[in-house]
Amino acid sequence: MTAAATKRDEQLAATDGGYGTFATRFIGKGGFVDIDHVADVFHMTKLQLAETAGLGAATLTKADRRKSPKTQRRVTEMLEIISRVRDWAGGEAHAMAWYRSQPIPALDGRTPEALVKSGKANSVRDYLDHVALGGFA
Secondary structure, eight states: OOHHHHHHHHHHHHHHSOTHHHHHTTBOGGGOBOHHHHHHHTTOOHHHHHHHHTOOHHHHHSHHHHTSHHHHHHHHHHHHHHHHHHHHHTSHHHHHHHHHHOOBGGGTTBOHHHHHHTTOHHHHHHHHHHHHTTOOO
């Protein structure tokens, strides 16, 4: 982790109680993200959630696949990004709408959803870090 990223994490933790607290509320038994809880909070079916996270339909409907590292990583990345924008977006529902539909000009006009699906969640986090520290959007 770079010094700028560490400083950013400290600033975010000081201002909003830590963006990790939002994502951790979805952790269930055994330390895994509770897919059912995530789907309920965002008023989605598991199939819609799978599409939003860039996962196959069977991935979230079959209990044994929900705990795979790839599944857990993708859903966690999505939750971390939503956590970072939910306060200024106006809540969880608006943050999800932003995540799914707002193109980011600095990232080739791709949405956060498209970037996470293609394995570029770090690009979205870096962009949000830049904006949070006063950079231009």
